[in-house]
Amino acid sequence: MDDISQVIAGNLKELREQRRLSLDRVAELTGVSKSMLGQIERGESNPTIQTIWKMANGLKVSLTTLIDRNTPETVVVKRSTVSPAGGNDGKIQIYPVFPFDPEKRFEVINLELSSGAYSPSEPHADGAEEYLMVLEGDMNVTVGGEVYALEAGDAIRYRADQSHAYSRSDEAPTLTKACMVIVY
Incomplete structure (x- = not known):
């Protein structure tokens, strides 16, 4: 799995878990099939930009929410x-x-x-x-x-x-x- 696929997989899973949404519910909201969402979350699929846009729009988040690496809210520098x-x-x-x-x-x-x-x-x-x-x-x-x-x-x-x-x-x-x- 390439790097961007890992980032999208992690961001999608984190977003879904934060909102306590099932894959079925995310599929309803986004118009992306449950099986495709599962593959994306597991990093088995490299989604097209159109699919990423559909997920972002359906979940009402920015595109960058799905494609940017999450940075921790707190960083300690020793x-x-x-x-x-x-x-x-x-x-x-x-x-x-x-x-x-x-x-x-x-x-x-x-x-x-x-x-x-x-x-x-x-x-x-x-x-x-x-x-x-x-x-x-x-x-x-x-x-x-x-x-x-x-x-x-x-x-x-x-x-x-x-x-x-x-x-x-x-x-x-x-x-x-x-x-x-x-x-x-």
């Missing part, structure tokens, strides 16, 4: 599963907690900056924005030539479609931790 990307001679660690999702159009990144860290960033796509909150320590964010000094608990939002940079002084003894959301 720190130990996120590999950091280092920069600035290891003085900056970037942890992509929730990597860019093209549907949601944002990503969430944790930053750790040691003393003396400096990381310039090229402008992102037009209209991109960054939301940054300092969780521990202090840091500077430079946007459009202006420097903003931030401490634990401070937050900043800025257009990221211009040059910007993150830095810490050489004298800062503690590690700075921050969380950033980039919206594209």
Whole structure:
């Protein structure tokens, strides 16, 4: 069974079970035979787009409800599963907690900056924005030539479609931790 057939099979079965519908009732609602629905649910049949539309219309759901992979409502990301990307001679660690999702159009990144860290960033796509909150320590964010000094608990939002940079002084003894959301 190919991948899309598995997705449709799982989504159809889950939908039918959530609504407590028998195959007979789904057949009545959709105009797709009970035997065909059974084959689809078991992944034994690769339904045509017309059949998928009939099922979606009969069940009063969107087409994508049947053909998209279900994503869990809750996702836990353990720190130990996120590999950091280092920069600035290891003085900056970037942890992509929730990597860019093209549907949601944002990503969430944790930053750790040691003393003396400096990381310039090229402008992102037009209209991109960054939301940054300092969780521990202090840091500077430079946007459009202006420097903003931030401490634990401070937050900043800025257009990221211009040059910007993150830095810490050489004298800062503690590690700075921050969380950033980039919206594209």
